[in-house]
Amino acid sequence: LSDTQNRQMSSTEASNNSGVNGTEAASSRSLLRRIVDFLDEADWSFKKDKDRPIVKFISPDSLMSEYAEMLGLPDKPVPEDVLLDNLKTVYDLSVTSNHPRFYNQLFGRVHEESVVGSLLTDAINASIYTYEVAPVFTVMERLAMQQFLELFGFQNGEGVCTPGGSIGNMYAISLAKSAVFPDARRLGLAAMPPAKIYVSMESHYSMVKGASFMGFGENAVVKVATDEHGRMKVDALREHIKSDIENGQKPLMVVATAGTTVLGVYDPISEVANVCQEFNVWLHVDGCLGGSAILSESRRHLLDGCQRADSLTWNPHKMLGVNLQCSLLLTRHSGALQRAHGTQAAYLFQQDKFYPPQFDIGDKVIQCGRKVDVLKLWAVWRGLGKSGLGDLVDRKFTLAKQLANLIAQRQKTDGSFELIAEPESTNVLFWYIPPALRGQPADWSKRDDSWWRQMDAVAPLLKKRMTLDGSMLIGYQKCAASKNINCWRMVCSQDTNSEQDMERIVGEFCRFGEDISV
Numbered sequence: 361l362s363d364t365q366n367r368q369m370s371s372t373e374a375s376n377n378s379g380v381n382g383t384e385a386a387s388s389r390s391l392l393r394r395i396v397d398f399l400d401e402a403d404w405s406f407k408k409d410k411d412r413p414i415v416k417f418i419s420p421d422s423l424m425s426e427y428a429e430m431l432g433l434p435d436k437p438v439p440e441d442v443l444l445d446n447l448k449t450v451y452d453l454s455v456t457s458n459h460p461r462f463y464n465q466l467f468g469r470v471h472e473e474s475v476v477g478s479l480l481t482d483a484i485n486a487s488i489y490t491y492e493v494a495p496v497f498t499v500m501e502r503l504a505m506q507q508f509l510e511l512f513g514f515q516n517g518e519g520v521c522t523p524g525g526s527i528g529n530m531y532a533i534s535l536a537k538s539a540v541f542p543d544a545r546r547l548g549l550a551a552m553p554p555a556k557i558y559v560s561m562e563s564h565y566s567m568v569k570g571a572s573f574m575g576f577g578e579n580a581v582v583k584v585a586t587d588e589h590g591r592m593k594v595d596a597l598r599e600h601i602k603s604d605i606e607n608g609q610k611p612l613m614v615v616a617t618a619g620t621t622v623l624g625v626y627d628p629i630s631e632v633a634n635v636c637q638e639f640n641v642w643l644h645v646d647g648c649l650g651g652s653a654i655l656s657e658s659r660r661h662l663l664d665g666c667q668r669a670d671s672l673t674w675n676p677h678k679m680l681g682v683n684l685q686c687s688l689l690l691t692r693h694s695g696a697l698q699r700a701h702g703t704q705a706a707y708l709f710q711q712d713k714f715y716p717p718q719f720d721i722g723d724k725v726i727q728c729g730r731k732v733d734v735l736k737l738w739a740v741w742r743g744l745g746k747s748g749l750g751d752l753v754d755r756k757f758t759l760a761k762q763l764a765n766l767i768a769q770r771q772k773t774d775g776s777f778e779l780i781a782e783p784e785s786t787n788v789l790f791w792y793i794p795p796a797l798r799g800q801p802a803d804w805s806k807r808d809d810s811w812w813r814q815m816d817a818v819a820p821l822l823k824k825r826m827t828l829d830g831s832m833l834i835g836y837q838k839c840a841a842s843k844n845i846n847c848w849r850m851v852c853s854q855d856t857n858s859e860q861d862m863e864r865i866v867g868e869f870c871r872f873g874e875d876i877s878v
């Protein structure tokens with residue numbers, strides 16, 4: 361007996377033994393059908409009940425001991441009914457970004473179109489390297505990239521889906537390397553003068569990881585100072601580049617971040633582009649978070665200048681409600697990906713195929729087998745249209761303004777909150793101040809060290825209460841804008857929220873923090 365037959369038999373036995381009415385009918389349905397029915401009944405998209413807890417927190421120790429059997433990999437197949445139950449348990453124990461009170465990361469609810477696209481992707485199990493095994497997907501990705509290039513204002517170029525924005529940023533480093541030091545492909549980094557990568561203090565950590573991963577070393581990354589809003593200081597960038605060149609270093613690339621991970625602000629891309637032009641340096645725009653503003657008529661100006669970039673990364677899996685993972689890398693240099701990565705594996709990318717070989721897109725990337733990420737994006741885009749997506753981006757930006765206003769009001773009336781920065785996109789940074797710590801002078805330099813220390817301890821304590829209560833999830837961190845004192849980063853990532861939901865958040869902080877003592 362094959363494993364599947366075995367499992368089916370055990371599953372029949374299980375249903376016969378259980379004698380529960382309807383089980384037989386249920387088990388004549390496929391596992392796939394049954395899990396889809398379950399998700400529907402479980403209200404996976406929170407259409408009916410948005411007040412059920414977002415998390416039922418269990419410590420890692422208890423999770424491992426209470427579910428030891430289920431989490432293990434058995435020798436013998438388990439009956440299908442048991443497997444189905446196991447899957448339901450996994451669902452019940454998970455935190456879903458679909459929850460309307462999930463504000464913990466830079467993404468929120470996934471659109472149904474995306475889940476369906478994902479399902480079909482997995483059912484087909486195509487690898488998007490050659491046209492012969494992925495005819496629709498290779499063409500779909502090419503066409504989507506063409507449209508995205510236009511959207512961001514590139515005249516020429518190409519693009520690919522990458523497994524996440526961090527990897528996309530590493531691709532950008534690779535492209536810059538290939539453009540600046542074509543010989544390094546054969547000879548390695550030893551053949552190059554010491555290279556420098558310029559990012560802002562607020563840039564994403566993947567640039568540092570990328571520099572190290574690709575052999576340039578973390579010290580190759582120059583963190584340029586930011587202004588009081590968290591934007592790269594362009595004069596400081598110019599000074600760094602000038603003095604590095606004088607010292608025999610080679611500027612490899614400059615990264616302008618469009619929507620920084622914590623503050624959500626946009627570097628002045630046009631001004632950064634001017635410096636890149638002046639010194640002939642590769643410009644990469646990290647639009648992983650904020651690139652989605654391109655879809656909004658009223659916000660796309662934040663990305664002015666991005667058409668001058670040599671490369672750009674963007675994560676539809678953040679603001680656009682496409683599920684993980686869906687990221688893309690664009691470059692305005694046609695053929696750059698092949699030049700940087702192509703190796704023409706003879707068994708896969710035969711040049712004498714009977715169809716045009718440029719439809720085999722797999723040699724542009726560093727993966728061999730590559731999962732299709734474009735179908736879910738395509739499904740969402742068709743389902744909502746560009747205008748619908750733009751509206752959702754707008755709505756998230758608007759929620760952030762509304763929350764910031766509510767917090768600023770509280771700051772004035774009872775001092776229970778303090779707004780750290782006016783939001784430029786979806787992220788709102790603030791402190792909740794428990795009653796015992798209120799009434800400080802507005803001037804930060806007039807607050808004493810012990811007050812700052814106490815404030816630093818508030819967020820972790822409150823996060824514990826919030827998580828155990830399960831009423832919402834919001835992240836906190838130390839950052840330059842908060843004097844490296846823990847503060848909240850509320851990501852207005854849920855487009856089904858309204859201003860009332862923002863009011864509720866303010867209320868929840870008071871509920872959790874009222875009697876907090878640090």
Ligand SMILES: *Cc1c(COP(=O)(O)O)cnc(C)c1O
Pocket residue numbers: 466523524525526527529563564566617619620621646647648649675687
């Ligand atoms: C999230 C983010 C990334 C990384 O994207 P992943 O898909 O999580 O790897 C890179 N840059 C910025 C600015 C981001 O916010």
Ligand SMILES: *[C@@H]1O[C@H](CO)[C@@H](O)[C@H](O)[C@H]1NC(C)=O
Pocket residue numbers: 485486487729730
């Ligand atoms: C699914 O496709 C991937 C990529 O081509 C392949 O590695 C994998 O073996 C496939 N799975 C099955 C069960 O065929």
